[in-house]
Amino acid sequence: MWKKLPLIWKILIGMVLGVGWGLLAVFTGLENFTYDWIQPWGTIFLNLLKLIAVPLIFISLVKGISSLTNITRLSRMGIKTVSIYLVTTVFAVAVGLVLVNIIQPGNTFPEEKKLAYQEQFGGSITEKQLLAEQKKEESPLQFLVDIVPENVLAAATDNASMLQVIFFAILFGLALVTLPHKKVEVVKDLFSGLNDVILKIVDMIMLTAPYGVFALMAALIVDFSGDIDLFAALGLYALTVIIGLFFMILLFYPSLVRLITGIPYGKFLRGILPAQLVAFSTSSSAATLPVTKEQVENELGVSEEVSSFVLPIGVTINMDGTSCYQAVAAVFIAQVFGVELSLSAQLTIVLTATLASIGSPGIPGGSIVMLIIVLSSVGLPVEGLALILGIDRPLDMLRTVVNITGDSFVSSLVAKSEGELVFPPPEPAPDPGSEIL
Numbered sequence: 516m517w518k519k520l521p522l523i524w525k526i527l528i529g530m531v532l533g534v535g536w537g538l539l540a541v542f543t544g545l546e547n548f549t550y551d552w553i554q555p556w557g558t559i560f561l562n563l564l565k566l567i568a569v570p571l572i573f574i575s576l577v578k579g580i581s582s583l584t585n586i587t588r589l590s591r592m593g594i595k596t597v598s599i600y601l602v603t604t605v606f607a608v609a610v611g612l613v614l615v616n617i618i619q620p621g622n623t624f625p626e627e628k629k630l631a632y633q634e635q636f637g638g639s640i641t642e643k644q645l646l647a648e649q650k651k652e653e654s655p656l657q658f659l660v661d662i663v664p665e666n667v668l669a670a671a672t673d674n675a676s677m678l679q680v681i682f683f684a685i686l687f688g689l690a691l692v693t694l695p696h697k698k699v700e701v702v703k704d705l706f707s708g709l710n711d712v713i714l715k716i717v718d719m720i721m722l723t724a725p726y727g728v729f730a731l732m733a734a735l736i737v738d739f740s741g742d743i744d745l746f747a748a749l750g751l752y753a754l755t756v757i758i759g760l761f762f763m764i765l766l767f768y769p770s771l772v773r774l775i776t777g778i779p780y781g782k783f784l785r786g787i788l789p790a791q792l793v794a795f796s797t798s799s800s801a802a803t804l805p806v807t808k809e810q811v812e813n814e815l816g817v818s819e820e821v822s823s824f825v826l827p828i829g830v831t832i833n834m835d836g837t838s839c840y841q842a843v844a845a846v847f848i849a850q851v852f853g854v855e856l857s858l859s860a861q862l863t864i865v866l867t868a869t870l871a872s873i874g875s876p877g878i879p880g881g882s883i884v885m886l887i888i889v890l891s892s893v894g895l896p897v898e899g900l901a902l903i904l905g906i907d908r909p910l911d912m913l914r915t916v917v918n919i920t921g922d923s924f925v926s927s928l929v930a931k932s933e934g935e936l937v938f939p940p941p942e943p944a945p946d947p948g949s950e951i952l
Contacts, residue, residue, distance in 0.1 A: 525724070526724050526904075529726060529728040529729040529732070530906070533729040533730065533735075533736070536549070536553070536729070537549070538736060540736075541737060554731075554733070556726060556727065556729075557727050557728075557731035559727070560723055560730065561900060563727075564720065567716055567717060570713055571717065573671075573680055573684045574706055575710060577687050577688045577691070577706050578703075578709075581688045581703050592824060592825075592929060595928075595929050596829075596925065599925045600829060603833070603835050603925070604868075605869055607835035607838045607839040608838045608842045608865045608869060610759050610763065610839055610842075611759050611838070611839040611841070611842030611846075612846065612865070614759050615755055616846065620748055620755050621752070622850050623747050623751060662679060728904050731900075748847075748851065749903070752843070753906055755843050756839070757910070757913065760913050763836065764791075764916060764917055768921065769783045772924055772927055778815060782815075782938075782939075783927075785814075786810055786815050787810050787814070787919070787923045789810055790923070791920060793806045794915040794918070803915070804826060808822050808823070811826070811927065812940075813940060814940065815927055816936050816938035817930040817936060818937075821929055821930040821933060821935045825922070825925055833918060833921050833922055834914075834918055836915065836917025836918045836921075838868045838869060839914075842864055842865070845893065846861070847903070848899030849893070849895055851902060854894075860893045863893050864889060867888060867893075886900065887900070
């Protein structure tokens with residue numbers, strides 16, 4: 516029966532059992548047993564996520580960028596598509612940062628607990644990361660200087676230097692795009708195969724997620740001695756993410772579509788509702804792509820030429836829901852740890868979340884790996900993932916809805932600008948065979 520359960524239920528069961536064991540350990544004196552025999556499995560799970568972060572972001576980015584070969588043929592449409600996707604991603608990150616700074620879900624913790632937690636995991640904020648923060652404050656341009664690596668292999672050994680890996684991946688991918696296909700065909704095939712392997716590894720790691728979540732939640736409850744403040748903070752964090760995601764779905768996208776393309780608010784949402792439901796149930800933008808394509812063509816009037824070009828790019832580089840969530844999660848973890856994030860650090864989150872979302876795979880659980888990049892970029896210990904892993908999957912389902920809604924939104928805008936939008940779409944021609952029947 517356990518094997519037949521969907522992963523989401525396994526993770527939720529692991530979270531509930533972890534909370535139950537943590538409370539039992541607090542009241543029966545099993546704290547040391549939990550630290551010695553249960554917590555290490557959570558550490559192994561975190562290490563697996565950190566292990567895959569660098570190859571995942573590098574290979575996904577290179578494959579995604581190198582697949583945009585149509586931009587050389589449809590340069591105008593390509594520039595519009597990529598530009599709009601990047602702008603909406605930056606906006607989504609900004610929405611997340613504004614909400615989390617206003618609501619401050621992590622500040623429900625008492626100050627003494629923040630200090631204790633920061634002292635416990637303070638070693639994760641290395642001296643090198645602190646020096647990097649000081650450099651950023653010295654010069655406004657240091658932020659840009661830090662993006663370009665002196666040695667990409669050295670950058671790949673440090674998750675705190677992930678922006679440098681992303682920079683090199685983009686450079687590598689652009690080089691593949693500009694070279695003749697025959698010269699780089701073998702390289703593209705290699706990265707396509709490597710991407711499949713990496714995604715399979717992610718699937719394998721996520722199979723261990725219920726056990727990792729159990730161990731992490733058990734240790735976390737013991738750390739906080741079963742304090743109710745932890746659950747209040749998690750609930751407020753989830754509410755903050757949900758508010759941001761629903762703002763994107765119900766206000767941002769449909770309002771702009773109405774303003775720019777003339778498609779009514781309700782028509783837009785009803786037109787893509789089937790795709791949203793599939794996205795919510797699968798937590799996969801890639802799996803939802805056929806449904807999204809059918810809906811924007813048949814219900815929104817986007818031409819097949821535009822949808823065939825814009826939507827696959829969106830699956831690769833448009834992760835607005837993921838970006839909004841990463842901003843909220845990073846600042847929430849910082850608040851819990853009692854770490855003040857400066858303006859430059861929050862700008863780093865904007866840039867890192869935007870670039871990391873480009874390489875975020877359109878599969879369940881992929882954004883968790885990408886969050887490691889965002890946390891590392893501002894010197895936050897990845898142990899903070901333990902705070903949010905247990906409730907991540909339901910939020911992941913809603914993030915995917917935002918992602919495919921954004922894809923539909925951009926395809927409508929590009930089609931309008933190219934004169935390829937016909938709304939209301941014409942009625943499909945009747946099937947001649949149906950008249951015979």
